Amino acid sequence: MKDKLTLGVLGLGEGRSIISACLESELWELGNICDINEEVCKVRAEEFGLTKYTTSYQDLLDDPEIDVIGIYTPDQLHALHIKMALQAGKHVICTKPLIVDLGETKELLEVQRRAEKTVFVGQSSRYFEPMIRQRRDFEAGKHGGLVTLETHYVSDSRWFLQKSWSLKSGFSWLYNFMNHAVDLAAWYLPDVQEVYAVGIVSENTKEWDLTVPDTIKAILKSSNGICASVSGVYAAPTLGSEIEQSISCTLRGTRGISRAGYPKLRYLTNFSPVKKTAELHTYDQRHGYYFRFEAETHHAGEYQNYIEEFARCLMQGETPKPDLEEGIRTIAILEAIDESIKTGKVVKVDDVLARYLD
Numbered sequence: 001m002k003d004k005l006t007l008g009v010l011g012l013g014e015g016r017s018i019i020s021a022c023l024e025s026e027l028w029e030l031g032n033i034c035d036i037n038e039e040v041c042k043v044r045a046e047e048f049g050l051t052k053y054t055t056s057y058q059d060l061l062d063d064p065e066i067d068v069i070g071i072y073t074p075d076q077l078h079a080l081h082i083k084m085a086l087q088a089g090k091h092v093i094c095t096k097p098l099i100v101d102l103g104e105t106k107e108l109l110e111v112q113r114r115a116e117k118t119v120f121v122g123q124s125s126r127y128f129e130p131m132i133r134q135r136r137d138f139e140a141g142k143h144g145g146l147v148t149l150e151t152h153y154v155s156d157s158r159w160f161l162q163k164s165w166s167l168k169s170g171f172s173w174l175y176n177f178m179n180h181a182v183d184l185a186a187w188y189l190p191d192v193q194e195v196y197a198v199g200i201v202s203e204n205t206k207e208w209d210l211t212v213p214d215t216i217k218a219i220l221k222s223s224n225g226i227c228a229s230v231s232g233v234y235a236a237p238t239l240g241s242e243i244e245q246s247i248s249c250t251l252r253g254t255r256g257i258s259r260a261g262y263p264k265l266r267y268l269t270n271f272s273p274v275k276k277t278a279e280l281h282t283y284d285q286r287h288g289y290y291f292r293f294e295a296e297t298h299h300a301g302e303y304q305n306y307i308e309e310f311a312r313c314l315m316q317g318e319t320p321k322p323d324l325e326e327g328i329r330t331i332a333i334l335e336a337i338d339e340s341i342k343t344g345k346v347v348k349v350d351d352v353l354a355r356y357l358d
């Protein structure tokens, strides 16, 4: 095993963040970058002082130096690009959503089994400082037994509809955006069995001739009866992240409570049974690590955390999580939410998966 992994990056919009992460990491080397849009390649090469780029994915796949492909292309292309990477003998880091159509599942699992390579889903929210601290406290038992949890992702993301691929079939607020909140809930409730959800297409989304719900409330129930409530609003004004974090995860346990959020580097806890006030932990000194470009709209620090976790796992012969199976289950929960919105019924996640895997 090499002491450094070599990365090829496909898709150079948000792919910019993994380039930065790779260049800053002692565990990684940048092999090459690729985008079908040559102008974007040139901008990224200049931004990071790179001497090469390619507009052909095949060049990354044919490059024997590249161990891992990082996929940051439009959602609808992920399944194809993962398959091509595995068939070329590469490991894969794929941004969320892993796929947008569970019809691809069986083939993906088969291709991965034959390739014997790792597929890791870049669920960035798990890798933001407050969420890392919250997970650590949860695993240390500070919350006691989990009683319930609430997650949300709320943002006025109408700007996202200016991307050409966001108005095409396969894009939805649910898969692209609410994915973060659903993944956080499923991380703490790994055995989600049933889903009930309501959703509406607001007038603001209809203005774009889009018919996918932008406002969604879902209840996820695990096999032991514990429920998570998960909500998302994407095409309406917000109070701003100073007042209400865009992403939030609240764990309520028998002995304590915590709330982690994004993009503000704040984490709230109350692990003292007699206190009724929360302790605020801030990590503002890490702001420059997490946000390396303009504003707080990208994810370089989270990607750095996850590519390093990926490399450590591979070097120790472990499977970095979330892996392909876990990623597929999260997509099945999203499909169950979608189905529940359409039918008004409770939907079983295993029934959704059975349609594609049996």
Ligand SMILES: NC(=O)c1ccc[n+]([C@@H]2O[C@H](COP(=O)([O-])OP(=O)(O)OC[C@H]3O[C@@H](n4cnc5c(N)ncnc54)[C@H](O)[C@@H]3O)[C@@H](O)[C@H]2O)c1
Pocket: 010, 011, 012, 013, 014, 015, 034, 035, 036, 037, 040, 057, 072, 073, 074, 075, 077, 095, 096, 097, 122, 123, 124, 125, 163, 176, 299
């Ligand atoms: N929190 C996160 O993890 C996070 C944040 C933002 C975006 N994303 C994900 O990253 C992906 C890309 O989003 P974005 O905002 O960068 O979109 P974008 O449109 O800005 O960038 C996508 C890039 O892919 C390129 N591309 C399209 N087809 C290609 C092909 N066949 N081969 C090579 N390049 C191709 C485009 O030219 C474009 O430059 C999406 O799946 C999105 O969900 C994840």
